[in-house]
Amino acid sequence: MSNFQNLDPFYLSLLGVALALPCLWAAHRISLFVSKPAGKSAHIDPPSAVLLYRNGFLIDANPAGLALLEDTETDPETWTTLVNRLAPRFPDFPTTQGSDKGRHIRIFSPANPDDPASASLEQWEDFARVRLTETSPRSIAKEHAAVDTTAQRAPYPIWISAETGEITWANEAYMTLARKIAPEGEATQRLFEDAFLPDETKRTKLRLREGEDELWFDISTRQSGTSMLHYATDANALVHAEIAQRNFVQTLTKTFAQLSIGLAIFDRNRQLTLFNPALIDLTNLPADFLSSRPSLLTFFDRLRETRMIPEPKNYNSWRQQIAELVIAASDDRYCETWSLPSGVTYKIHGRPHPDGAIALLFEDISAEVSLTRRFRSQLDxxxxxxxxxxxxxxxxxxxxxxxxxxxxxxxxxxxxxxxxxxxxxxxxxxxxxxxxxxxxxxxxxxxxxxxxxxxxxxxxxxxxxxxxxxxxxxxxxxxxxxxxxxxxxxxxxxxxxxxxxxxxxxxxxxxxxxxxx
Incomplete structure (x- = not known):
């Protein structure tokens, strides 16, 4: 004791810090693995067992993790001991630790569906952290009740069907829709008669009672064991928008059909989406070719093959001209006159359209050119x-x-x-x-x-x-x-x-x- 009294106060403080470090490290290590409860609760689940391994050997664990490895015949610090403990409950748990440069987390479910436990494995470089969580039946029931409440209150129909197609469970939205469709005083269990395959999304419609509109739904199906989970989302707005768009296109088509000017509209991907009969008459391109939605380059290549376009001097520059045509048409700057060997003269305009589309207008100006030529000849x-x-x-x-x-x-x-x-x-x-x-x-x-x-x-x-x-x-x-x-x-x-x-x-x-x- 006298020896310590003769030490300088500075060295005494250093000695105190050195003696306190092991205690501080132990407290810190425990805090890394034991999560503090967020608040007071009538029921607290047992703490998770957390174990840290390096190259297959245990280097750290919390009390629950150490308790997991007690009463073993093999060395409790090896990976094999951990596997022997977890394999009966988690058959997919890896038998060796392995290593990975990245950071990965895997979740393992117990073989017994009634087992409330879950295990996770987090790996990075030579390290592996294993977490075993035990959940009480009371907590599981509470979670199931929350899930059931969520599904019941969902705004769209959700139901579960067996292998035979019989519905084993349905939420309130499904039953409300069933009561709306069924005749007065009757009830129906099966709303959708179509068969749905797993991982498939299919659009279908429900026919309501006479005098009411049809309802459209997108049905998504997922398999869970031997059962099928079905989710129906309202597709009425999308279907009505598609019908309106189709009617609008049909109206445009009827309008353009009366024009003597050929019209070809290419979408943002430069695919032909709309054309009128005058385009067939002016270009002599078959209707089946135009209906196949050719690309802009394929369209002009076909015109070139049928000699309905001035022959380019070389094919490479021709491709470049098509690229420049697209740019000019997008800026409303494309306008050319084609004088063909047959004596026909076309005037071509390129116009921009919404959403990156472009429209090409083909106008036969042969009569106008001929009249101008005759007038000039008379003047001469x-x-x-x-x-x-x-x-x-x-x-x-x-x-x-x-x-x-x-x-x-x-x-x-x-x-x-x-x-x-x-x-x-x-x-x-x-x-x-x-x-x-x-x-x-x-x-x-x-x-x-x-x-x-x-x-x-x-x-x-x-x-x-x-x-x-x-x-x-x-x-x-x-x-x-x-x-x-x-x-x-x-x-x-x-x-x-x-x-x-x-x-x-x-x-x-x-x-x-x-x-x-």
Missing amino acids: LVQAVLDSLDEAVVVFSPVGAATFSNSAYRRYWKSEVESDLSDYSTSNALEAWKAHFEPSDIWDRLELHLDDINPRPDLVGVVRTEGGKAKCIRAVYLHGGNKAVVFSDLLDTHPNDENEGYSPTTAYPACEEEVAV
Whole structure:
């Protein structure tokens, strides 16, 4: 004792901590395995037995776990002793500990259904924790009562059937539905006549009494021993939504059937979901092929095979074009014109649809293209005829913009009218004409004639260049407020060495008379 008195106080404190550590560790170890009750109860189940093993040898256990291994002939610290204790009640319990890098938990049920115990095995690396829980019959009855109450109060029908199909148990929702369906004063036990297989979900309907709606249910079946557990969930809202969607699609189909434009709608997975008869007529694709819901790429490949699409230069770029088509159609930017070797011309539009779908519209514009081509051909013919004339001709619109001129006018006035018609107007033309010809009062009258959009008699006059050469100028009113100005060459009536014996020829005698004056 005197030796301790001579020690420094600091070393004495260290010694006290060292002596207290075993006690603290024991208390901590017990707290790891024994769960504290959450509150006061009239009945407390015995504590679970918890044992900790490493590489098949016991390294720790709580009092209940140690009691489990008492009175054994073999070494109580080995895994074999534990297996000998648990195997009669839990035949599936592993005979060796094993090891695993991950962390896994297994639950074992007793061989006897009336045995209230349960065992669990938690393994990680070289460690294994075993927990054996004993539940009293009173607790089991309480749990069964809670489960039964929960099932009885479920809002949807739940029932149990035997191998023969006879119903052995049903909850209140099932019985309420049975009373609603059965005739007055009678009761029925079997609601659903269909046979249900384990792990199957099947949709079925119940026919209520006359004058009431049908009820739809999704029946899920699970096997429990020799019995079948059935769960019915209300599917009325889903069935009605599917019917509404189907009716809507049928309405759309009837509407689209009247269109002359071919319609093909592809869903978000790029599968053909809707098409109209016009698509069959325009593409010559068989109805059975379109009804098989081909993909977008298969659809265009088939068009390519039947030569209903411009032939691509190479197949790899063709695939890339289809991918770009999808992107453009999703952004409402896809619009192309297909001119086929058969002479048919299609206009294709790509439009986005809800939920990532896209719609392709096929429109036959062959008649429109043919009409445009004929119109252009007629314009080219008129242009060729006017270009063959010696008279210079220029046409102005009702707003005074030049819309047409022939080659004689462009040569004489060195004017490129067709290069930019919007920049050449009556004011530009009058300015050039006045600068080229001698002053005359006809220019003021011509300006009034061209500015008036109402019909007027033709204006005819003669103008002379500074060299004395005469020209006949005519302003003619055309249909729709357009006016044409025509310049014709004239010869002087006074004979000379060059024109002796020659009289002028002109389409307008007024010009000839004016020159003769």
